[in-house]
Amino acid sequence: MLSYLAVFAPLAWVVRQFHDVLHRRWDPERATYFEPPLMDRGSVAQRGNRRRGT
Amino acid sequence: MTAPAAHGELVLGISAFYHDSAAALVADGVPLAASHEERHSRRRHDASFPKRAVAACLGEVGATLDDVSTVAYYEDPRLKFRRILASYAAAGARGAGSFGDTMGGWLSYKLRVERTIARQLAALGLGRVPPVVCRRHHESHAASAFLPSPFESAAVLCVDGVGEWATTTLWHGQGTVLRPIAQIRFPHSLGLLYSAFTYFCGFKVDSGEYKLMGLAPYGKPAYAEVIRRELVDVKPDGSFRLDVGRFEFLFGRQMTGGAFEELFGVERRPPEGALLAHHFDLAASVQVVTEEVMVRLARTARAVTGERNLCLAGGVALNCVANGRILRSRIFEDLWIQPAAGDAGGALGAAMAVSIAAGASRPHLARGTDAMAGALLGTSQGERQIGDALDRLGAVYERVDDDKLHDVVAGKLADGAVVGWYQGRMEFGPRALGSRSILGDPRDPGMQRRMNLKIKFRESFRPFAPAVLEEHASEFFDLDRPSPYMLLVAQVAEGQQLPHADGEARGLDLLHVPRSTIPAVTHVDGSARIQTVARRDNPSFHRLLTAFHAATGCPVLVNTSFNVRGEPIVASPEDAYRCFMRTNIDALAVGPFVLEKRDQPPWRESDDWRTEIPLD
Numbered sequence: 001m002l003s004y005l006a007v008f009a010p011l012a013w014v015v016r017q018f019h020d021v022l023h024r025r026w027d028p029e030r031a032t033y034f035e036p037p038l039m040d041r042g043s044v045a046q047r048g049n050r051r052r053g054t
Numbered sequence: 055m056t057a058p059a060a061h062g063e064l065v066l067g068i069s070a071f072y073h074d075s076a077a078a079l080v081a082d083g084v085p086l087a088a089s090h091e092e093r094h095s096r097r098r099h100d101a102s103f104p105k106r107a108v109a110a111c112l113g114e115v116g117a118t119l120d121d122v123s124t125v126a127y128y129e130d131p132r133l134k135f136r137r138i139l140a141s142y143a144a145a146g147a148r149g150a151g152s153f154g155d156t157m158g159g160w161l162s163y164k165l166r167v168e169r170t171i172a173r174q175l176a177a178l179g180l181g182r183v184p185p186v187v188c189r190r191h192h193e194s195h196a197a198s199a200f201l202p203s204p205f206e207s208a209a210v211l212c213v214d215g216v217g218e219w220a221t222t223t224l225w226h227g228q229g230t231v232l233r234p235i236a237q238i239r240f241p242h243s244l245g246l247l248y249s250a251f252t253y254f255c256g257f258k259v260d261s262g263e264y265k266l267m268g269l270a271p272y273g274k275p276a277y278a279e280v281i282r283r284e285l286v287d288v289k290p291d292g293s294f295r296l297d298v299g300r301f302e303f304l305f306g307r308q309m310t311g312g313a314f315e316e317l318f319g320v321e322r323r324p325p326e327g328a329l330l331a332h333h334f335d336l337a338a339s340v341q342v343v344t345e346e347v348m349v350r351l352a353r354t355a356r357a358v359t360g361e362r363n364l365c366l367a368g369g370v371a372l373n374c375v376a377n378g379r380i381l382r383s384r385i386f387e388d389l390w391i392q393p394a395a396g397d398a399g400g401a402l403g404a405a406m407a408v409s410i411a412a413g414a415s416r417p418h419l420a421r422g423t424d425a426m427a428g429a430l431l432g433t434s435q436g437e438r439q440i441g442d443a444l445d446r447l448g449a450v451y452e453r454v455d456d457d458k459l460h461d462v463v464a465g466k467l468a469d470g471a472v473v474g475w476y477q478g479r480m481e482f483g484p485r486a487l488g489s490r491s492i493l494g495d496p497r498d499p500g501m502q503r504r505m506n507l508k509i510k511f512r513e514s515f516r517p518f519a520p521a522v523l524e525e526h527a528s529e530f531f532d533l534d535r536p537s538p539y540m541l542l543v544a545q546v547a548e549g550q551q552l553p554h555a556d557g558e559a560r561g562l563d564l565l566h567v568p569r570s571t572i573p574a575v576t577h578v579d580g581s582a583r584i585q586t587v588a589r590r591d592n593p594s595f596h597r598l599l600t601a602f603h604a605a606t607g608c609p610v611l612v613n614t615s616f617n618v619r620g621e622p623i624v625a626s627p628e629d630a631y632r633c634f635m636r637t638n639i640d641a642l643a644v645g646p647f648v649l650e651k652r653d654q655p656p657w658r659e660s661d662d663w664r665t666e667i668p669l670d
Contacts, residue, residue: 004150008143026287026295033242033293034354037223037234 063412064121066108066184067405068171069128069194069397071164073099073260076398077107078431078482079115079122080405083230083414085202087111088394088402088431088482093625098670099261100622103174104401110433112180114479119181126408128400129191131167133218135160137240141304148305189404191217192368193232195392198403199367200227201410202425203390204418207363209355213348214368214396215245215260222293222351222368226359230410235358241304242295244347245370247286250301251340253309255333256323261670264484267375268516270341271579272561273334277318278342284317286343292350326669329515334561341375348376352385362387367403371395371541372484374583378543381535393429393483393539402482428591429539430489432480435627440645443627448655451647460594463643464601467495467611471640472509474616476630477594481623485540486615487585488521488595490623490630492639494574494612496520501574501612502565508638511664512619515562517583520575521613523599524586530572530610531584540585540613546570551580574612585613620667636663 027033062082069076070091078088087110092098094106112118138156142149163170168186175183189197195212210225210232221243224235252262255269288294298304302311315321320332352364364386366377372395381389392399410416418425435443444451454462466473472494481487492509494501496518506514519540520530527533533544550571559567564578575582589596603609616624618637624630627644634642634649635657642649 001150004153005147008153011139011143026297028287030289032289032291033238033287033295034224034236034291035239037220037237 063123063409063414064117065124065126065405065409065412066111066119066122067126067128067401067403067408068104068108069401069404070103070171071101071159071167072397073101074396074398075101075104075107076394076401077104077111078402078405079111079117080402080409083201083406083409083416083425084418085402085406085425085427085431087114089433089480090398090482090622092622093432093480096622096629098620098622098668103171105174105178108175109178109180114433119175119178119183121181122184123412124408125171125175125184125186126404127167127171127186127188128194128397128404130188130218131165133190135165137216137219141241145304152305152307187408189407190220191400192220192223192237193234193407194400194403195367195395196223196225196227196232196234196403197407197410198392198394198399199365199371199390200225200232201230201403201406201416202392202418203363203365204422204424205363205365205388205390206419207361208365208390209359209361209363209386210365210367211351211355212366212368213244213351213370215249216240216243221245224351224355224358226361227365230416232407238293241298241301244294244344245368246301246303246309247296248340248344248370248373250303250309250314251336254314254322255336256325256327258325258670259309263369264372265513265516266337267341267373268577269329269334269337270375271338271577271581272515272564273331273336273338275339275342276335277339280317281339281343286347288343288347288350290350291354292347292352294347329562331561344370344373345376345379348373349380349383349385352380352383356385363390364388365390365392367392367395367399369396374541375543375581377541378581381542388535389542390424391539391541393426393481393485393541395541396484399483423590426539429481429483429487430479430592431482433625434479435645437645440627440647444631444644444647444649447628447631449631449649450653450655451649453646454648456646459643459646459648460597460601461605462648463598463641464605466641467493467602468605470495470498472505472638474630474634474639474642474644475595475598476616476624476627476642476644478592480625483539485585486613486623487538487540488587488592488598488613490616490625491521492614492616493598495606495608496572496574496610496612497606497608499568499573504638505574505612505614510614510619511637515565517577518575518612518614519583519585520572520610521585521587521595521599523596523603523609524588526603526609527584527586531582533584533586536586536588537584538586538588538591540583543581543583545580546572546576546582572608572610575610618667620670
């Protein structure tokens with residue numbers, strides 16, 4: 001418990017800024033909760049397909 | 055083992071370390087073998103490295119690791135770890151209890167998964183270890199849904215609990231290309247919503263969802279409005295957010311807590327506790343909401359992609375009631391669901407994705423079929439191997455020529471026997487499809503109760519599913535297309551329904567009301583989870599159904615998996631004989647050998663075997 005707090009208490013605030021998805025509430029003003037897909041930097045398929053010109 | 059054949063560039067796919075570990079082999083875009091680790095380790099939902107499944111797949115195709123060019127792992131551990139850390143940061147002090155347990159695994163073997171896999175493969179001694187690459191979790195699901203499908207192009211929808219971050223993803227598949235379109239991220243998850251209700255109704259998460267789905271027709275959606283108002287906000291396009299504060303899964307130990315009990319005014323049902331009216335209604339309610347979300351998501355998929363076909367994967371795609379609702383909505387002209395839609399299928403999807411990226415095509419498209427070979431991608435044994443196993447067990451059997459086997463077994467079924475059927479290659483995916491099945495006569499009104507209580511030793515409310523000759527399916531069910539993987543639910547056809555009135559019957563009392571000419575496979579709402587059997591997918595099972603049809607006029611059989619509750623489906627002749635002898639199965643057909651229970655020597659076990667198998 002103590003090690004958890006010592007390591008994560010200061011990180012928690014930082015992480016929360018970058019992962020606010022965990023705290024998003026309902027929003028009746030929004031038309032959609034869909035988000036764009038993550039850019040797949042590591043996708044071999046994407047690179048492979050581009051090589052084939054598809 | 056199937057006959058060794060020259061195979062192209064092999065890719066080995068692996069899913070492991072969370073639940074339902076599996077291995078799959080793909081060559082030039084063609085799945086050759088796939089197997090669940092649990093079948094070989096005999097530990098249900100085995101999450102450990104699938105060393106037995108890897109060996110089994112390689113053995114089945116006569117290959118070694120020297121023949122494998124790449125190993126594809128089904129998710130990105132670094133991205134997943136960031137989500138885990140973010141979750142604990144959000145949980146604050148409430149996450150401290152599970153933090154140590156979770157970090158232990160991550161820091162020891164999960165984070166550097168490539169190294170872990172390489173070490174595990176090296177220990178198998180099956181050749182040199184190929185390079186290991188990782189694919190994203192939902193990419194693996196999408197690849198498993200689209201690439202083996204019979205569609206040149208399609209919309210692809212993947213819905214599960216959670217991968218790295220994504221819980222719902224929408225894709226557009228064209229040719230060999232899968233383009234991501236949109237996503238919904240953790241903690242907003244339809245799979246976790248369903249699992250929360252699974253947990254609240256006293257069932258095990260990741261195995262009990264199927265039971266909750268089977269419970270739903272006994273109830274009414276009395277809580278659906280509460281769910282929509284308080285738990286999940288669903289937009290017209292199907293996107294959604296949960297009210298995360300009502301759930302406990304962020305804190306690691308359990309799915310729901312006091313907030314759920316306060317909301318619904320009832321306590322969580324203890325495991326194996328009595329099923330009461332509100333449990334049926336909770337099941338019906340979350341099922342209705344899940345179906346609504348899935349139908350809206352399907353509509354969005356159609357609108358965004360313009361495609362006429364839809365492919366589905368992810369654990370929620372195992373909800374065959376929702377799948378049937380999507381089909382009947384006519385949003386799409388056709389629907390294809392990966393038979394191993396859960397995480398085990400991620401092994402196949404990852405391998406397919408890497409194989410395609412290396413230049414493979416989709417050769418099955420030219421045949422107008424899918425690439426799953428009827429989902430019969432697991433291991434098999436030859437006559438000699440089966441015979442030797444039966445001899446070691448002291449079994450008494452008769453060898454029957456292949457031209458008589460199906461008539462002999464059909465005759466036993468027609469006489470009311472319950473028969474264990476073990477033939478050919480094992481299924482990949484959670485459903486038994488006529489290779490590792492327990493079969494019975496669906497016309498018998500006592501068959502459902504008999505099979506639940508005396509053979510499967512499972513809860514009495516659980517329905518059984520029919521296998522029907524594809525060419526006769528529309529006579530018995532409101533289904534206008536094949537359903538080879540038992541992933542679609544439809545109503546029993548009007549011509550087979552019996553006049554009935556439920557009257558005052560509620561809950562489990564609904565079981566006693568006869569509803570159709572095939573009561574053993576008709577659920578209390580008149581529905582059935584259908585497997586259509588075509589000769590091309592499973593010739594032996596098709597012959598058996600044909601023989602039963604000739605003997606009785608009924609082209610339908612009860613088809614349930616060859617196992618008892620809590621046990622994985624049988625994977626060897628020894629497993630099959632053991633299950634046969636431990637239960638009230640009357641006869642067993644394993645390969646060409648037919649066994650009668652009354653002829654067998656007494657079955658002796660030193661302990662009560664039921665205590666050895668954890669309940670699921």
